[in-house]
Amino acid sequence: MTYCYRKLYLSTQYMKIIFIILGMLLMSQNLLADISSEENKKVQASQFTKVVADYKLPEVNVVRQDGKKLSFLKELNDGRPVILNFVFISCSAICPMLSHILSKVETQLTKDGQKFHLITISIDPENDTPSALTVYAKKFDAGVNWDFYTSTREASLTIQKAFKAFRGDKMNHASLIFLRPFAGKSWVRLEGFMSPDDVVAEYNAMLKTQ
Amino acid sequence: MSSKIVDSLNIDLKSLDRKSKRGLFSVLLVTMISLVGVEISAASPNPDEVEIGRKIYMEGVLPSGELLKGVRQGAVQVEGAQAACETCHRRSGMGSLEGNFAVPPITGRFLFANEDDRPLALVDTRQPKDITRAHKPYAESTLSKAIREGVDVDGKDMNLLMPRYALNDNEVKAVTTYLRQLSSELAPGVGNDSLHFATIITQNVKPEKSDVMVKMLKAAFGQRNSSQQTYSGRMRMPLDLIPRQLRKWELSVWELKGEPETWAEQLSEYYRREPVFAVISGVSNGTWSPVSKFCQQEKIPCLLPSVALPPDEPSFYSLYYSKGVALEASVLANHLRAKDKNKPRRIVQIYRDDEVGRGAVKVLSEALKDSSVKVENRIFPEKLSENLKNIFKGLSSNDTVMLWLKPTDLVAVNKENHKQFPRVIYVSGFLAEEDYGFVSKEWKEHVRVVYPYELGEKRRKNIAGMQQWLKSWSIPLVDQVFQSEVFFDVLLLTDLSSQMIDNFYRDYIVERAEDMLGIGSNFSAYPHLSLSRGQRFASKGAYIGRFGSDGKLVADSEWIVPE
Numbered sequence: 001m002t003y004c005y006r007k008l009y010l011s012t013q014y015m016k017i018i019f020i021i022l023g024m025l026l027m028s029q030n031l032l033a034d035i036s037s038e039e040n041k042k043v044q045a046s047q048f049t050k051v052v053a054d055y056k057l058p059e060v061n062v063v064r065q066d067g068k069k070l071s072f073l074k075e076l077n078d079g080r081p082v083i084l085n086f087v088f089i090s091c092s093a094i095c096p097m098l099s100h101i102l103s104k105v106e107t108q109l110t111k112d113g114q115k116f117h118l119i120t121i122s123i124d125p126e127n128d129t130p131s132a133l134t135v136y137a138k139k140f141d142a143g144v145n146w147d148f149y150t151s152t153r154e155a156s157l158t159i160q161k162a163f164k165a166f167r168g169d170k171m172n173h174a175s176l177i178f179l180r181p182f183a184g185k186s187w188v189r190l191e192g193f194m195s196p197d198d199v200v201a202e203y204n205a206m207l208k209t210q
Numbered sequence: 211m212s213s214k215i216v217d218s219l220n221i222d223l224k225s226l227d228r229k230s231k232r233g234l235f236s237v238l239l240v241t242m243i244s245l246v247g248v249e250i251s252a253a254s255p256n257p258d259e260v261e262i263g264r265k266i267y268m269e270g271v272l273p274s275g276e277l278l279k280g281v282r283q284g285a286v287q288v289e290g291a292q293a294a295c296e297t298c299h300r301r302s303g304m305g306s307l308e309g310n311f312a313v314p315p316i317t318g319r320f321l322f323a324n325e326d327d328r329p330l331a332l333v334d335t336r337q338p339k340d341i342t343r344a345h346k347p348y349a350e351s352t353l354s355k356a357i358r359e360g361v362d363v364d365g366k367d368m369n370l371l372m373p374r375y376a377l378n379d380n381e382v383k384a385v386t387t388y389l390r391q392l393s394s395e396l397a398p399g400v401g402n403d404s405l406h407f408a409t410i411i412t413q414n415v416k417p418e419k420s421d422v423m424v425k426m427l428k429a430a431f432g433q434r435n436s437s438q439q440t441y442s443g444r445m446r447m448p449l450d451l452i453p454r455q456l457r458k459w460e461l462s463v464w465e466l467k468g469e470p471e472t473w474a475e476q477l478s479e480y481y482r483r484e485p486v487f488a489v490i491s492g493v494s495n496g497t498w499s500p501v502s503k504f505c506q507q508e509k510i511p512c513l514l515p516s517v518a519l520p521p522d523e524p525s526f527y528s529l530y531y532s533k534g535v536a537l538e539a540s541v542l543a544n545h546l547r548a549k550d551k552n553k554p555r556r557i558v559q560i561y562r563d564d565e566v567g568r569g570a571v572k573v574l575s576e577a578l579k580d581s582s583v584k585v586e587n588r589i590f591p592e593k594l595s596e597n598l599k600n601i602f603k604g605l606s607s608n609d610t611v612m613l614w615l616k617p618t619d620l621v622a623v624n625k626e627n628h629k630q631f632p633r634v635i636y637v638s639g640f641l642a643e644e645d646y647g648f649v650s651k652e653w654k655e656h657v658r659v660v661y662p663y664e665l666g667e668k669r670r671k672n673i674a675g676m677q678q679w680l681k682s683w684s685i686p687l688v689d690q691v692f693q694s695e696v697f698f699d700v701l702l703l704t705d706l707s708s709q710m711i712d713n714f715y716r717d718y719i720v721e722r723a724e725d726m727l728g729i730g731s732n733f734s735a736y737p738h739l740s741l742s743r744g745q746r747f748a749s750k751g752a753y754i755g756r757f758g759s760d761g762k763l764v765a766d767s768e769w770i771v772p773e
């Protein structure tokens with residue numbers, strides 16, 4: 001973990017601002033003693049870092065859950081703000097956690113009448129076929145604004161590397177969510193434990209600063 | 211366990227020498243009472259309680275039938291199967307690595323270990339120095355705090371990946387009982403200074419193949435056994451620095467004779483005589499089903515045998531390189547479907563009426579069911595004779611065939627059919643076993659091989675390591691693909707066992723293989739091997755190959771991964 005952070009800090013060309021949101025971690029234990037356990041959990045929920053970064057994204061093809069072969073760039077640049085993450089279906093803890101969060105985020109943003117596109121990319125594409133992704137989408141109640149993509153192994157690796165999300169193999173996947181208001185703008189990179197509310201807040205903050 | 215207790219008793223006696231006789235007596239008495247207590251609680255955990263614990267741990271179901279619920283990140287709840295402890299701590303209880311988060315082992319052995327008997331585990335293999343840290347032994351009260359409040363034995367808040375569970379006292383107690391018995395004893399085949407494996411050879415396998423497999427395994431085992439003795443001298447990997455029991459690897463060769471219906475009995479007999487920790491490699495020309503059933507029943511990991519058609523039955527303990535001819539059939543279907551307007555009107559499958567042939571034919575027929583390609587199946591005659599003509603009746607030079615046949619049969623077909631033959635002749639890369647002698651000059655343009663391995667320069671590079679190794683052990687190269695599978699298998703086994711330290715539990719080795727297989731350099735004949743939780747086939751695609759002008763097989767398609 002320290003390893004990837006160090007790398008982030010060093011590669012200044014990819015980042016403009018660093019916010020480190022330290023919730024619980026920095027608060028002293030004494031302070032916490034007075035907080036009820038419910039609040040305690042809420043504060044804890046904010047253990048994530050936020051980095052604004054530019055990524056050079058590759059011209060590769062992806063296959064959507066309905067089997068349609070599409071250009072990755074076109075999918076990203078269809079005019080809607082994008083919320084993007086990486087998963088693999090057989091991943092047991094981190095990916096379901098992220099998918100749960102995105103499911104809640106989709107519900108909230110839809111309720112708020114927002115236009116957006118949730119994009120989930122498989123990092124185990126040979127296993128995660130379109131039909132397997134369709135089943136996965138259903139499991140997390142994915143609505144019309146949330147698409148899942150598979151690809152060749154090479155294309156998936158290329159995309160992960162472009163987002164600096166590749167850590168050597170699929171075992172090393174991290175808890176990452178990327179946000180971008182529209183094509184040509186920088187990405188907001190969230191890493192760590194975030195709640196759906198955190199993501200919605202970050203999303204709204206991002207749109208506001210445009 | 212009991213010898214440890216005796217040891218500690220000896221120490222007690224020695225240190226007590228100076229004390230009064232009365233003191234000695236009372237200590238002995240206390241020790242004996244606690245011994246009895248330990249024996250009772252270890253020997254007979256309440257089976258009902260274990261079952262309640264198992265349901266919570268494995269399935270996320272409470273005794274009331276309601277789903278287990280955990281809270282994480284304030285708003286996000288997990289429940290049922292997703293909340294089950296097994297999701298993260300795994301079936302063996304030995305933990306796993308979830309992205310950047312180490313999930314620690316939580317078996318009784320690890321949770322309640324005393325200061326002087328502290329087991330070690332390596333959760334994050336990227337950080338061999340970071341072996342699971344010794345922590346204070348949990349008590350039932352601190353354990354319940356860990357599960358319900360997410361506070362560990364040192365009073366530290368655990369990270370948010372570990373959910374906080376709403377379990378009542380009885381449920382926590384049941385989980386605790388389950389954890390106490392989970393992975394509590396080393397598996398059969400694991401001795402104090404030995405680790406026993408078997409490999410399996412079924413009938414009708416070419417002797418040069420089975421011989422070379424046994425030679426390779428024995429050489430690799432010998433190499434490993436001699437290098438292990440030098441841990442203290444030459445340490446090559448940080449992993450080797452972790453203190454562990456030295457165990458000599460032993461190999462048994464189990465040959466199965468006669469009808470497959472009798473194999474189960476033969477396997478049981480072999481196993482009764484010499485229990486093994488796992489089955490490594492193995493080879494069959496036809497069915498593998500009895501072996502897979504046996505492995506599942508006895509809970510023996512069967513790691514990567516070389517078989518043409520893995521049984522189509524779910525099995526936790528059997529891992530395979532691929533689905534064999536079934537994979538080829540799906541790839542071919544995919545390839546034909548993608549041809550759009552150039553799709554053949556029909557495809558004629560010619561096959562031997564055995565398990566492998568029938569299996570392949572069935573998969574392709576089903577995969578093309580709702581397409582415009584008509585599938586027709588013809589059985590290759592049992593004995594080569596004039597009735598070979600029958601299977602080509604009505605076939606013209608406009609036709610497409612798929613020959614699910616082995617080289618000897620292919621030669622016969624080519625001889626019969628060298629003048630007027632179908633336009634496209636697909637053959638199986640698995641069954642051809644790299645023997646393309648049947649491809650006559652006339653056929654060359656027409657043959658396409660469904661080829662589940664890597665081709666060209668990449669292939670050459672990947673298997674160079676194996677060739678070097680064979681040379682250094684003076685082992686002949688008989689079958690490149692097959693031998694590279696055996697080679698990969700021993701490398702995997704070496705890695706896994708070294709990562710497992712002394713925790714030789716069967717579920718654990720399967721979990722490690724799921725997580726680690728294919729990570730690192732690729733020494734195999736496949737483009738890419740990988741497994742994951744629940745995945746049982748490490749390679750998932752194939753090329754369609756054709757013969758280049760130099761007679762070499764080249765890719766005529768992308769790497770095709772079927773739906």
